[in-house]
Each structure stands twice: as C-alpha cells, then as structure tokens.
Amino acid sequence: MSRVRSPNRALAAIALLLGGLAPLVGSSFTAPARLEPDGPARARAVELARWLRERRAVQVVDLRDSTRFADFHLPTARRLAEDQLETLDLTRADTVVLYGDEAVVARAHRALADGPARVLYMVDGVGEWLAEIMNPVIAPDATAEQRAAFAPIAELSRYFGGLPRQGVRDSSGSRHLLEQTRRRGCAF
Amino acid sequence: MRAPFYEYGLFGESTSLGIALAIGVVFGFFLERGGLGDARKLAAQFYLTDLTVLKVMFSAIVTAALGLFWLGRLGILDVSRVYVLPTYVAPHLVGGLVFGVGFVMGGLCPGTSCVSLSSGKLDGLVLLGGMLLGIVLFNETYPLLATFYDSTPLGQVTLTDLFHFSQGVMVLALVLMAVASFWLAERIEASRRR
Numbered sequence: 001m002s003r004v005r006s007p008n009r010a011l012a013a014i015a016l017l018l019g020g021l022a023p024l025v026g027s028s029f030t031a032p033a034r035l036e037p038d039g040p041a042r043a044r045a046v047e048l049a050r051w052l053r054e055r056r057a058v059q060v061v062d063l064r065d066s067t068r069f070a071d072f073h074l075p076t077a078r079r080l081a082e083d084q085l086e087t088l089d090l091t092r093a094d095t096v097v098l099y100g101d102e103a104v105v106a107r108a109h110r111a112l113a114d115g116p117a118r119v120l121y122m123v124d125g126v127g128e129w130l131a132e133i134m135n136p137v138i139a140p141d142a143t144a145e146q147r148a149a150f151a152p153i154a155e156l157s158r159y160f161g162g163l164p165r166q167g168v169r170d171s172s173g174s175r176h177l178l179e180q181t182r183r184r185g186c187a188f
Numbered sequence: 189m190r191a192p193f194y195e196y197g198l199f200g201e202s203t204s205l206g207i208a209l210a211i212g213v214v215f216g217f218f219l220e221r222g223g224l225g226d227a228r229k230l231a232a233q234f235y236l237t238d239l240t241v242l243k244v245m246f247s248a249i250v251t252a253a254l255g256l257f258w259l260g261r262l263g264i265l266d267v268s269r270v271y272v273l274p275t276y277v278a279p280h281l282v283g284g285l286v287f288g289v290g291f292v293m294g295g296l297c298p299g300t301s302c303v304s305l306s307s308g309k310l311d312g313l314v315l316l317g318g319m320l321l322g323i324v325l326f327n328e329t330y331p332l333l334a335t336f337y338d339s340t341p342l343g344q345v346t347l348t349d350l351f352h353f354s355q356g357v358m359v360l361a362l363v364l365m366a367v368a369s370f371w372l373a374e375r376i377e378a379s380r381r382r
Contacts, residue, residue: 012370015366020363023359025261027355034343081197
C-alpha cells in the first residue's frame, strides 16, 4: 500500500504545484472567435446572389477543404486555406465574403476585419445558397404580396441554374439539396 | 510547429482517423488493465464500495486541464482551436439521466462495454448491442425529438465563461477539488473495508 501511495502522493504534489502556479502565470488563452448570426457583417445568400448577378467586385472565399470545395462551391468562389488569407491583396474598395466551417470563418473574419476591405461572412454559406438560391420554395397558399416578393428571388434562382418551385420547404439538409441540385444537371 | 496538429494542417483526415484509432487502442488497454472492463467494479462506484471510476475520471480531467493550460501557456497548443462541444441544457440533463440509469443498471458505459467485450465478457456484448439499438432508435425517432434536441442552447460555453474567473483560477479549483475527492474516496473505501 505504501508503495502505491508514494507515486500517488508525488503526482498529487505535482498537480497541486502546477495548479497553484496557474493563477499566477496568466493565460495565453484567447476566446474562440464566433460568428454573430444577426451581426452587421453577415451576408445573406440572396444578397450575394444579387451582387454576383450585378457583377459587383465581390471576392467570395471558400475556407473549406479541397474535397468539399470540389464537391460544391458558391459561384466565383476561390478556395483558400486559413493560412493563405494574407495572399488576398485587399484595398478599401474590396468586399470579401467568407464561408466555410463556423470556427474557421470566425477566425478569418477576425483576422481580416481590421484591414482596409469590407469583410463579410455567411453562416452555413453552402446550405443557405442551396436552400435560398438553388431550391427556393414558395408555399402554395402564399399571398399575392408573398408571391410578388418571391418573384425576384425566383429570377435570381433561374439565373444561377436553380429551380424555384411551389411546395413545402425541404428541411432534409444541405446534402439532400445538393443531390437534388446535381440531379437537375447543375455543374457547380 | 503548433498544436492542434490537425487544425494546423500537419496531417489530413485519414491520418487523424488512424491516430484516433491508435489512441483508442491505448486508452482501451489502460482501461482494461485498470479493471474498468468489469461491470462489478464500475457499479461499485454507485454503492461507494469501490471509487476507482471517480479516481480515474478525475485524474483524466486534472491531467487534461493542466495539460491544456500549460501547453497553451508555453505556446505549444492554441487552446482557442480546441473544439468545445456546444451546451444544450435540457437535452444534456435528460441524456445524462438516461446515461446514468443505464450505467448503474448495466455496470458499464459505452466505452467500457467495448473494453468488457474485448476481454471476453458477454455483458459487454449485451450492452454494446443495447447501445447500437439505442442509436438506431434515436435516429429513427429523430424527427420527433428534433425540437427538444436543439432546445436550451448556450453555445460553446466553458466554466471560465460561466463563473467569470480566470483560466488559471479554474484550473487550481479543479485540482483542489480532485485532490479533496481522492482523499475523501480513500477514506470512504477504507471505512467500507472495515
């Protein structure tokens, strides 16, 4: 028993020492960057689609891995790894829209936001694009006002090869929407 | 070279899965050698006759907390890139209750059921089967559970966020709690042996 206890006591002493020093040495921890879903820097899919259609100078940056980029990406998007963001030669006239995994997008936005360009981000960019632009849906019992509001979105959708339709919104997720988009022959 | 290695692109998905497999094998080995593949030993935790589980879990928590803090402090690990599971209060409470009831009844948790099975114990096989059945049932009934599953979200919140103490103070508090728990556990086990 004493042989077992000696290593345990030594380990406890080491833990107490390291734990005791912890409050004294400070921490290098930086809170993880997070995206604000309703923040002013959030770009919506419909908004981005309009800018692209109007051929505005928007740089769309995909921060996901190459496999998922090849699988599907937003129109005009270029893929960059997080450590390649400095290759973006940005000026005050530039607008950049980031999309990808939330944590990566949040860090990238944090890194670029202090620079000269206007840096925006999308929350679930691919999912939102597939749902809002490639597969927009209007309810069968929509009012005239709702149909009037849907008309320009439907036109945007058709511009990008989407299929606006009447029915129930598909909540099965972006993977299913992507397969639906593929089956229609959209080659993004 | 900074950690997390996967986050910094040192290796890709396939290698990370291989590393996870290797870590799992080593983890399972030490669990088995520590006797945690035995349902009687695990269930004894709840009857306060054998508090090995408490000591193993708390040791792991303290080792991880000290490791994360000091590796971060030394600049070896970027702690902000370590994934923190989002908290959903109500679903986690219910899930914890279901897990606890299953643990006491079966004497094994999902990980130790694999350890138990690997050392030839049939109760490990039964529990593993039950776990897989539970996973299937959950997936099949997910549309009914989805609203509750996503309810009461708090985001990626840590004890530091909750109590507004510094990381160092939280680490010290954890260590003190652990040492006190070990001392208490030893006293309880000794009194039970008499």
